[in-house]
Structure formats: C-alpha cells, structure tokens
Amino acid sequence: MLSGLLPEWKPEPGHTTIWRASDESRTAISVAPVHDAFPSYIQRRHFNDALQSSSEDGQHRSSFAVLSFEIDEAYDAGLLESVFVEHLRRHGTYHTWVWETDNGYHGRTIHPHDITLTRIVDSDDSIDIRDVITAELPDITDWDMFLFAATGTENARQDSPEPRFRVIFAVDHFYTDGMSLGIIMYELLTSYRRLLRGEDVDLPDVESYADYCEAEARHTNELHLESEDVRGWISFIENASWQLPSFPLPLGLEPETRAKGTSTILTEFATADECEDFNAACKRYGANTNSGIMALAGIIHQAATNNPVFSMLTPVSTRLTRAQILSVGWYTRLVPVQYKLDNAAPDFQSVVAAAHAAVQESKKLIHTPLHHVAKLLAPLAPEAVPTGFAAPMISYLDTRSMPGNDLVSRNNMTVHGSVDDSREVFLWVNRTREGMDLNFIHPDTTTARESVAIYAETFCNLFHHIAQGEGTTTHLTTLLADLRRYSPHTTSQPEPALVHHP
Numbered sequence: 001m002l003s004g005l006l007p008e009w010k011p012e013p014g015h016t017t018i019w020r021a022s023d024e025s026r027t028a029i030s031v032a033p034v035h036d037a038f039p040s041y042i043q044r045r046h047f048n049d050a051l052q053s054s055s056e057d058g059q060h061r062s063s064f065a066v067l068s069f070e071i072d073e074a075y076d077a078g079l080l081e082s083v084f085v086e087h088l089r090r091h092g093t094y095h096t097w098v099w100e101t102d103n104g105y106h107g108r109t110i111h112p113h114d115i116t117l118t119r120i121v122d123s124d125d126s127i128d129i130r131d132v133i134t135a136e137l138p139d140i141t142d143w144d145m146f147l148f149a150a151t152g153t154e155n156a157r158q159d160s161p162e163p164r165f166r167v168i169f170a171v172d173h174f175y176t177d178g179m180s181l182g183i184i185m186y187e188l189l190t191s192y193r194r195l196l197r198g199e200d201v202d203l204p205d206v207e208s209y210a211d212y213c214e215a216e217a218r219h220t221n222e223l224h225l226e227s228e229d230v231r232g233w234i235s236f237i238e239n240a241s242w243q244l245p246s247f248p249l250p251l252g253l254e255p256e257t258r259a260k261g262t263s264t265i266l267t268e269f270a271t272a273d274e275c276e277d278f279n280a281a282c283k284r285y286g287a288n289t290n291s292g293i294m295a296l297a298g299i300i301h302q303a304a305t306n307n308p309v310f311s312m313l314t315p316v317s318t319r320l321t322r323a324q325i326l327s328v329g330w331y332t333r334l335v336p337v338q339y340k341l342d343n344a345a346p347d348f349q350s351v352v353a354a355a356h357a358a359v360q361e362s363k364k365l366i367h368t369p370l371h372h373v374a375k376l377l378a379p380l381a382p383e384a385v386p387t388g389f390a391a392p393m394i395s396y397l398d399t400r401s402m403p404g405n406d407l408v409s410r411n412n413m414t415v416h417g418s419v420d421d422s423r424e425v426f427l428w429v430n431r432t433r434e435g436m437d438l439n440f441i442h443p444d445t446t447t448a449r450e451s452v453a454i455y456a457e458t459f460c461n462l463f464h465h466i467a468q469g470e471g472t473t474t475h476l477t478t479l480l481a482d483l484r485r486y487s488p489h490t491t492s493q494p495e496p497a498l499v500h501h502p
Helices: 023-030 041-052 077-090 129-136 178-196 209-221 228-239 272-283 289-305 348-365 370-377 446-467 473-479 481-486
Strands: 002-005 016-021 034-036 064-071 096-101 104-109 117-123 146-151 165-172 259-271 309-317 332-340 393-398 414-417 426-431 435-443
Touching (some): 002 259, 002 435, 016 129, 041 096, 228 309, 228 332, 228 370, 259 272, 259 446, 272 435, 289 348, 289 446, 289 481, 309 348, 332 370
Parallel strands (some): 309 393
Antiparallel strands (some): 016 146, 096 104, 146 165, 426 435
16 A cells, blocks of 8 residues: 655556535535534544644634546446445544634534535646645635545546546545545445446444544543542643653654654565464564554654653553444544563564553553643643643554455555645554555654654564564664664663652
C-alpha cells in the first residue's frame, strides 16, 4: 500500500469526473433543526486545531486524506454515483454539521435520503486532481467536507478488453480515522461490483455513530480525578516528569513553534519472511509484533536520551462490536504505553517482555480519551497536558486484518494526506502481505530530516538483527553506537522508579 503526503502522489492523467454534495443537500442541512451535538474528543481536537489555522485564502484548512484504488470493471458513471451516495447515507459520521459555541457543541443533522451529489468536473482535459481537491474540498466550517472522483475512465469502456479505472475519495479527517479508509475502499468496491452484476449489495448493518459519540460523552461526564482510568493517565504523565513524551532526537524547532510537515517513507524495508521471523522472535518471549515495535522504540529512546523510562502514545481501535467492524468514523483513541528498561545495555528478551506487559496494560484505558483527562488536569497542572498539545505517536497496523485486506495490493490502494504544520514525529508501521513499511510524518527542517533518517536506519537495523536471532546485549550495543554519537543527550540521568496510582 503506497502512502505519503499529497504532493508525493502521482495520479495518472485521463478522463476525470468529480462529485461533491449537491446544492439541494447543502440547503437541506442548512435548514435542519439545531440540536446539541456530541463529536468525539478526537474530533473536537481536530475541529479546534483547524479553527486555529488558516490558509492564504483565509480558509480554516484542516487535515484531510485522499484514498484511491482501482476497479477492474467497466465504468458506469450513474451506477458509481449511486454507490457514493449510498455510502454517505449509510454512515452517520457524515450526517451532522457541527460547530462550537460558548455553551458546547451544536449541530444540524441531515436526513440520509436528502444526501445527493452533483458533478463539478467531467473533462478529458489534463487536470491535476490534487489541485482540484485542495481548491474544492470545503473547510472545517462547512458540512460537505468530502469529494468523490473517477479517473482514467476512458480505459474502462464497455468494450475495453481489460477495463480499469481509479476511484478517489477525499475526506476531511474530522469524519474518518485511518482504519475507516480501508473500510470505505472495501464497501465502495464491493457495492459497485455487485450492482454491476445485478446482485444485491447486502452489506452488514453498521452502528449509529451518533450513539457511539453520545456513549463516550456519558462515560467522560462521570469521570473525575480519582477515577481509575484518570489515575492511570496521571501515572503515565507523572512517570514522564509531568509532561507528554517527545521524539528522542532534535527536530530543529524552538519551543512552541512548528514547521511545515513532510514525510519520510521506507517501503517494504522488511520482506514478508523477515516479518514472520521478527514475530517469531517476539513470540519466543511471550510477545508479538506490536510489542516488538514498542520494544525497538524503547531501545532507541534509551540510547538517545539516557532515560530508561520509555513513554509513548499509540492509537487503538475501539471497534469492539460486530456492528462497529464496518462502521466509518472515529473509532480510535490514543492510549499510553510506558515501561522501564532494566539497564543501560538492554537485551531484546527483557525489553520486549516489558513492552508487551505495557501494551497489555494500556488497553485498560481504551475508553478514556487523553483530551478529557487534560481538561480535568488543567486546574491543577496546566502545563502537564497543555491546550493544543503535541506528542509523538507510534501506530502499528497489520493491514492483513483489515476488511477486504486482499484487495489492498490487488486494487493498488493508496492513501495520501494533506500537508499540515508539524511539531512532532508520527510513525506508522504498516504490515502488508508483501512486508512492512515505515511512514514518518515530521517537521520539514534539516535537523528533523537528519534525526528521522538516523532513527529509521537504527530501527531497521535493530529489526533485521532481531529477526535473525541477534538480540543480545552485544549486538544491540554495537547497533546503537552511531545513534548515541548523534544524540545531544550526553549526560546521565538518575534512574526513576515508575509510580502507579491505585
């Protein structure tokens, strides 16, 4: 699966059709009754971040994603449009237009049957769809923050011997988490193929996204500083010296500043066989690949900072019921992973065991968003989790477990994100049928590019040595030598003891 930022995407030219919400739909939601709204906490953070940023044209430009994939069937514009419309009607995340007031969040909700699309581009001329998306995708103050497109449709006529065209869906991240993009591809592709053959679509029922968000709001309203989940988060922050984690190498930014974001991508740095070998090494010590990734990050962190306490945020899926499996929305929350490395020259066995225990422990906090804990902590320790906080994140995703995972490579699925300002480093480790990719998003500074490059090199070297059974202290110390020379953290730090609030 190819991924990266929008400028790195190289869409093929060809006949292009682009759809957006119709004027009738926009009118329908603009006159719908106003009601209390309950966006998820991650959506609230996204909304507020977008309002605080603005582009040169004055728009509140927020993060968005562009999903694309191929369909090897004849192109039927009317049929494809109906698939797009049904997708929007099926998932409640698209139905409510949300805004913030002094009295909380309010919204207007459109009736699903009032959602229709209109074509805004239908051209054989050579156009750069990236420019169209950037110009036409509405900003966070609007409702219809999505566009659909089909390109290369001249290659998928009814008489084409090998028909193939590409479907594109651009959507503001307010509406979808990363896992949703795989679900969307599966749903659009499956629906189109079945309808083209005259079959019933017959997709499983999905959960009401409004119900999901209201359940989160009810849960967080009952929390207080002495709640068990909140105490768990406080322990995490306290063990990290009353601050959120940060990338262990310099990024070339002054405090409270940011730079344009960029990406560093290592595609298939490990083969499928090497992934199996790494997983086997983890399993020998009672762990798995996810824990192994966190172990490598902890080893690098200690070598770069001399701090034996590793702290990291990682996203986990909250799709816990059958109805949520194919639901689109923000079914993701950040949880804290934290453990202590026993000595300055760790061996993989001890580190991966500690990492695995920490990953398992982190799942206990899946129902409590950090953003709400920050709100509770603000009166007592406002600097611990400041408003608009930035912290690194490591995400491990095994795409082989996604719905329709076999379609990812077969239909050349790609995901590209908008270029946003960056203050920290986000790392996505994606396992596919072919191997494993590393995807970093980080500030576009010379220092950050150098830091990410040496971090990535060290990570890959550690991974391959562990996969080859070379996880002893001697092997790891040799691999970390260059990292220690590069790191600005040269002084030793006292070894802290982890605290746990009951």
